[in-house]
Every structure is written in C-alpha cells, then in structure tokens.
Amino acid sequence: MNEVLRTAERPAPERLTEAQIARLQRRTIWVLSIATILGGFGVGATLSVGALLLAEVSGNDAISGLASAVFNLGAAIAGIPLARLAMRRGRRPALVLGSVVAMVGAIVAIYSTVVGQWWLLTIGLAMVGFASAVQLLSRFSATDLAVPGKRARDLSLVVWSITVGAVIGPNLIGPGALVGGLIGVTPLAGVFVFTVIAQAFAALVNWFGLRPDPLLTARGLRSDDPAHSPNAPGEGSVIGDRRAQWLTIVAVAMAQAIMVALMAMTPLHLMHHEGTPELVGFTLSLHIAGMYALSPVFGILASRFGRLQVIALGWVLLLVAIVIAYFSGPSHLLVQIALTLVGLGWGAVTVAGAALLTEITPAHDRPRWQGRSDAIMSLAGAIAGALSGVIFAIGDFSFLALLSGLLLLAGILSSLQTSLRRRREQAGKQAASR
16 A cells, blocks of 8 residues: 555656647546546435434434534644645545545444434534545646646536536435335434445545646646646736635535525425425426536536636526525425536636635645535534524524625625735736736
8 A cells, every 4th residue: 555655646758749648637527427426425414314314313303404414524624634635645536535435424423323323423424524525626627737727627527527426416315215214223313324325436436547646747737837837826816825825615615505505494394384205306307406516617607707706696596496485485386496506606716716726726735625624614514504404493484585685795805805915917018918
C-alpha cells in the first residue's frame, strides 16, 4: 500500500502534448462520472428515508430534521480533511477514503435499527455524509486538467452524473423493504444495503481508474503552457482575491442551506397531508433531478455568459420556489413544483459558484479553498437541516419557506458584492492600460 501511495505521489512527466492531456482529461471525467453515479445511491437513499427512519426509530417527529443535519454535518467534517489528503497524496486516495467511510456508515445505520438506538443511527447517517463530500470533491477533481474555458462544463458533467444514482435512490424504498425483510431489519433500513454495495464499487472505480492522479498530473504540467496552465484565469478575474473567494463560498452555502431546509421537511409535510412513502420518493426524485439533471446546461451557460450571471439565475429560481412553497399548503403538486425549482436554483448557484471559486484561486491553493467551500457548504446544510425540524414543529411548511427567504437575501447580497468587486477590478484594469 505504501508503495502504491508513493507511486501516486510522483508527478506525471512534464512534457505532455495537448492531445495527451485532452485524452487524460476525458478519461478522468468518465471515471469520476461512473464513480459519482454509484456514490449517488448513498445520497439518494439517505435523503429519501433518513428523516422517516429517524422518526420511526426515535418515535419523535421533532428530531427527524436531524437526519439531514447530521448527513450534512458528516459532509462538512469530511470536507477539509479530504482536501488536505488530496493536497498531500492526490485526489484518488481522498475520494476512495470518503467512499469507504460512507460504506461503513451505511452498515452502522442498518445495525442501529436492529438495536433500536436513534443516536447510533445519527452517527451512521453522518458517516454516509462522507459520500456527499466525495461528490463535492469529485466535481472539483474534474477541473484539475481542464483548460480554463471548459472548467465549468467539465465540472458540470460530473455534477450531472450524480443524477442517475440520486434519482434512483429515493425510488428504492420498495425494493429496499424487500431486502430489509430478507435480512430481518425494518423495511426503511433496507435501502442502505444498496448504499453499502454502491459505495464499495465507487471506491474501486476511483482507486483503479484515477491513474494517473489528475491533481498530481496537473502539478507536473509546465507552467508556461498557456492553454493548460493551472494558473490561467477565467473571465478576467483577479487570482487570489480572498474577499471574492469568501463571498463566493457564502453564496454557495446559502443556496445549500435553502435547499436542505426545504427538502428536509418535505417528507413529513407530505405525510401529514395524506402522502405515502412512494409519493415522498417520487417528489424527492423530482427535486434531485432538478439539482443535477441540468448541470451541463448551467455549465455551458456559465462558460458562455459568465459565472455571476448564472448565479443570478439561480437566485431567481430559488425565489420563485420559495414563493410557491409558501402558498403550497396541502397541495402535493405545488410542493413538487417548488422542490423541483429549488433543485434547479441550487444547481445553477453551485455549478457556477464552484467554477468561479476555482478560477479566482491560485492553482497551488485550490484544494485548500475547495475544501473550505465544501466544508462550509455542508455545515450550512447541517445547521439548516437541524433548525428546519424545530421551525416546522413551531410553525409549518409555509413558515419554513418564509424564513428561507432570509437566506436567499444573504446569498443575493454576497453575489452583488462579488459583482461590484469584479466591475471595480475591470475598471481599474482599463484605467491602467490607458
């Protein structure tokens, strides 16, 4: 194992042709996409049954929001350590480690239902949250060898691949119940059997497929290659603008908080209004499809029209979603429309935000800032998930939507500040060139 890691750390040869780099990038995208499809099963299963299973094991609806909270907390805890591991050893060992932890977490979640301990279930869900951190890290891994003009597109392709597993995951409630019966656990816990299998295969795909490692290879590229230089900026951004980096992270975190807050309480809201587990699964599938299915479209738009413009589109979609959610009441259809729009708005903000953060950060420091972004994004989701259960218990789904509007306002303000900094920067460049 040590020899393998030492080999992975060796930089790729410096003299790589553009054709070789392009082939390696295409192969990297395929490997990351296949592994992400498999990893999406863990996310889809947790989002679909986490709250319901926690309510069943604990016997208390009020703490059901903890399912989403601890899942996102696990992703937040994983973000920075996995990024540091990637900086030291490369993307491959970081992605594999995250998938293995998620696999063990799914086993813990299943066992918790056998012993009837809800606190143990939260630990298992938090460990499954590492699968989300792996997805976030995978999308950044897609940018390591990408040329500046295609970073948003390549990143969005990996994000899109989450769609398959994440959409199928919520619809595994029925098959999961059959598996649960076969192994003697509660029907809702059976879904996590698929998570165990999928995470194991995701780890294997990344371990054997990401050779050579994209991040280590990017470090070996000649810095004087204008087409593939990792320091080549995009959209005229100033590399290393720390304030712009933090503002971008805040914007992505607010989109995550809005998405998690509304999504976390949707299962209970629907069940309180004559919903069924199958309806919950279908609704969350629509939501997750909204999150990921149009990612390539947002990536292309971000490359063509600008990252901040696509982020602004995301805020508009989230605003419409919040308004519909506020007036949805007992209507299953309106809830489904609102959740789908939440997913679309989230996708626009996170795809364009991740591309923007990558481009305004120096290449040598990207994994560090990407890890910070992933950790803060997931932490925002964890806090929103925990508070959503309390808010839902105090008020209702409409009240939760209303308070989500405050998060939307914070996100819009952070994006406006970033836009102002960009305009001042461009005005300064024009004045200096005269």
